[in-house]
Structure formats: C-alpha cells, structure tokens
Amino acid sequence: MSLVNSSATWVQTHSIYNFTGSKYTSSRLYLLHPLKNKLPFSLFLPNPMTKPAIPFSTFSISAIVAKEQTNTPQEQSKTENDEVFNFKAYMTEKCNSVQKALDDAVFLREPLKIHKSMRYSLLAGGKRVRPLLCIAACGLFGGQESVAMPSACAIEMIHTMALMHDDLPCMDNGYLRRGKPANHKVYGEDAAVLAGDAMLAFAFEYIATATKGVSSEIIVRVIGELAKSVGSEGLIAGQIIDVCSEGMPDAGLEHLEFIRISIVDDIIDVTKSSQESGKTAGNDLVADNTTYPKLIGIEKSKELVEKLNRGAQYHLAGFDPDKAAPLIALTNYIAHLVN
C-alpha cells in the first residue's frame, strides 16, 4: 500500500468513524457534529434504493460474539467471491490486537497511581466497537490494521476518558462500568478526573507520535477532526445537553434527534440488567434523562434502530463486498445489541 493510499485510507477511516464510531458519554451514540450535521451522508435513509451487495440479515452476529453461539447460517455470510467472512474470528483477532496495543501504549510506570487508574479503565474490556470500526473502515479502503491502530487506540482512550468522567458523582454517578466498580470508586474522584484528562491528552499524543506510514498532512487532519468530534460541538455538546435536559418535561424527540443517536444504549439502559450491560442499569430513568424509549417507547425505538441499520447497510452496498464485510458485520452487531 502506497503512502498516498494509506493516507487516503486514513481520512476515509475517520469519516466513517464520524458516522458510526462516535459513542462516548453515558454510553450513548452521539453524532459528532450534532449542531452542524456534517455527516457525509444521511443516517435517516428510510428506503434504500438499491439492494446491498450483502443481504441485510447476513451478519446478525451479535449473538455469536456476545453469547458464543454459532447458529448463524454460514451460507449467508458468503461474499461475492464466495469467501465466508468469519466475524467471530475477526472480532476476536482485532480485539486482541487492540488490547495489546492499548496495553503497550499505556504501560505501568511512575507515577504509579495515575497509570494504574488509566489502565484500570482502559484495559477493563468492553466491546471495543469503536477501535474496530476504525480498523474496519480503514480496511474498507484497503488500509492495513497497523496504519489505523494508533487512531483506533486513541478513539478507545477518548471513549474511556468520557466514561470515567461520566461516572463521576457530579455527573451520572455510576458505580459500575465494564463489569467493574467505576474508576473513582477504586482510585478516588480526583484521580479519576486526572486520569481522564491524561487519557484525552495522550490520545492525541499517540496519534501524533505512533502513526507510521501516513503523511503528516493526513495526521494533522485526523487530529483536527477527531479533536473536533470530542469537543464542544461533538461529544461534549451531546453531554452538556444531556446534563441540561435531565428532568426537563418539555424536551421532545426533535430535541433528542437533533443532538444524538443514542437509541441502542437508551434501550440497553432500560432493558438490560447491570450484569448484562456491565454498567449501572437504569441510570437514565433515575436521572429522568430524555431518551428514545421514554419518548417513543421500546418497540418504536427498536424499529428505529433497524431503520438506521438499513440506511448504514445501504451506504456500504457500493463498496467491494470483501472489504466491506467487517464494517457491515460490525454495523449489524451494534444494531442487534438491543435484542
């Protein structure tokens, strides 16, 4: 892969990330530029005009990955080249790669407390959906995993930072995250604030220093776009409106759709136990958050998830089926987490 190609891949990777990988705080899926809606395509395409190259239902594999079931029809997983795409193996391999990269990036050193705190949350597991989306999007354009890995890790670091700060008593006051006590329950509120800050800064340091085989022009662009997606018109925008809308009786669906796509996690917050979700269940109800289930009900929310997924699949239909397979599978995986 040439430098030019890998560079192009990077931009595309992050454009795709802007589309599907922007889940940060309160475990919600936020639009990255909710106020400007700079998405490269609409997420709300109700009626795809063409049939996707890979059938919509082909990669309904959340059960495979999450529950270790293997009853998905393999014959439906074939791409146009008749190669079976094994999503479970893909997820396992990529998750291991991401875990190792994160482990190496934030290694234990002095001062011990801050690095222990960072590693506690960063290496606690999670589905690693965001870094995998980054890697899969890179792969969509022929880019190798190694090219996208620093960005993929940075995205996971930022996500983890957001969760750590979101769990603080002054925020959502979560006590459980990724199946373990929230960071501040173990290391204290002060360390949780500081470790989050350090993680956010390190995310940008890591992209700037660890990315190889990509032109500096592209790295600068990636940093600029990712930082924007985190800031006061991205992640934080969704979060502050979330904070402000808590208990607001007049916050409506239009308001909600304007700022975020949080349906999947809104549904999970209501329908799953803490043990199943690995985090404090029912936090939205306690805080009286304005969520999709609250406004339109569980079933309508699930229908909307399906519709969004169809839109995503439609937009992926024009790509090389072999290269698109991981991203298609990931999108289905996310959509089916609600079941």
Add this chain to the structure above:
Amino acid sequence: MSLVNSSATWVQTHSIYNFTGSKYTSSRLYLLHPLKNKLPFSLFLPNPMTKPAIPFSTFSISAIVAKEQTNTPQEQSKTENDEVFNFKAYMTEKCNSVQKALDDAVFLREPLKIHKSMRYSLLAGGKRVRPLLCIAACGLFGGQESVAMPSACAIEMIHTMALMHDDLPCMDNGYLRRGKPANHKVYGEDAAVLAGDAMLAFAFEYIATATKGVSSEIIVRVIGELAKSVGSEGLIAGQIIDVCSEGMPDAGLEHLEFIRISIVDDIIDVTKSSQESGKTAGNDLVADNTTYPKLIGIEKSKELVEKLNRGAQYHLAGFDPDKAAPLIALTNYIAHLVN
C-alpha cells in the same frame, strides 16, 4: 520568513515553552517531563560562567506591569542596539492579541452553556504568561506572532482547563480564580468538568486547524510534544503526586524538586491575599500540600527563585539581544511576582 525558518521557530518555541511555560495545575510551575527530566538544559545552574548580554536586573518590570509603576531605569533597558525595550507596551500589545485570538477561537454558540462556561474561565484574564512565553520564544528565533498564536492560545486553553478541574471540590476545592468565582461555582461541577474536557480537546484542534505557514511535520511534532507535556508524565504527573502528597509527613524536598518547579506560586499562595492573587489564598496550607515554603521557608524559597532566574538569563545570554529581550523580560517578570 521562510517556511523552514518558521518551522524551526516552532520547535524552538515549544522547547522554550517546555522550560518556562509549564505552569498548570494548582497554579504551580511544573516541569513538563518531571520523571525523565528531558529539559534541554539545567534549570539549576548556580554560577553562570558568562555575563548575559542583557544585565540580569535590566527587566525587573513586574512592578511596571502589575502595579503600573514606571520607575524602572530606562537606560538599563537598552539592548545592544541602544533600542529601549518597552516591556509594558509589549505585554499590553501581546495580551490584547492573545485575548482577541481566544475570544475569536471560542466564540459563543450552541450549546450555549458549554461555551459560556469555557469563555467564562478562558477570557477571565490572568497574566497570560504562558502564551506570551510562547510568542516571545517564537520571536527569539525570528518567528512572527501569527505563526505562534494558535499554539499560544492552545497553551492558555490547556492551562485554563487545568485550573477549572483543579478548582473542583474533589480536587483543591477553590472558590476564587482570576478574581472571580470558580467555574463550577457559576456553571456547576458537571459543566466545569465538561468545559475543561472540551477545552483540552479544542486546544489540539486549534493547533491542527488554525496554524498557518508551518509545515505539517512540525505541527505534528508540536501536538505530540504539547500533548506529552500535559499527560501522565507532565502536568498530570505533577498533579497526581500533588494529590498523593497532601498531608504526607515524610514528603521531602528531594521529592518536591523531582516533580515540579512550583516555587513562585507556592510563595504567592502563602504571602498574597486572595484579592492580590485572584484565587483562593492559603489553599496549600489548608490541604497541607508539600510546598517549598513549607519545607525550606519563604526566604530560602525566594532565593531559589532568584537562582533559577539567573540560570534562565544565562541560557538566554547567547541569543540576539533584541530578539531575546521579551523573553528575558518575561522571565524576570515571573521571578519577581513573588515580591
């Protein structure tokens, strides 16, 4: 100024910033790489071997700027070209430039609360020592203000973020900052956490998107170095050790010197009122922080400031006196804040 030159200037700017501009949390001056001590030169040079091109006492101008006095001997302010360097005018001009740039960068927009919170702390004033050091260091190598401004603003944004988080009840619990109620007293703890996060992310976005006339290679390097200076081996390292050492009876001077240069603000915390310093006075005493005044006393601490300043002046002595004048003056200004 050529692209190459401005690029070189940038690197030097940030190296200089690493030296003198690393004051972030708890209003202390931290070394940026306290655990690795990667400073380009020693700060603890006791006996300069050569006489600086500009006498040490030439720019003792803190009184001019801080107290509007104009009794500094002008004849001592002449550079080798017999041009009088007017530090007061320099400070006023550059402060205004920085203020305008910050105002433009973080303009008021939706969501209003987060941007109001950010602007409240960012535009509250302060001495703007850090961005001015950045601009002055750029000028030391012939670089123009406009080249350094995005980085200068980013440094001030990061500093402001650190102050906002540092003032949180779970941290230093400060109620006064820059002469106004602390951010969380006005906008709430949740907004103060989020606005700080947004500011940190925006600092990197701003460097990546607003810097003009500098090669992408240098921008990537600047982002990498600045992010490292903020992270778990920089700003946060000092802060977490600060948190951990509170109330520790066995924390000694060696421990303190290893992690930070905080003498100026340690002294100010003890000797100045809240009205004079613009922030909660005596916080170190309340928290039983391990500070220089606590360990070696006020007078010895002031002597150490003088010694550090002489070391800084020594290292600036080899540069073009006209170009070095602002940085020399700024260094003296910082050193004399304790008087």
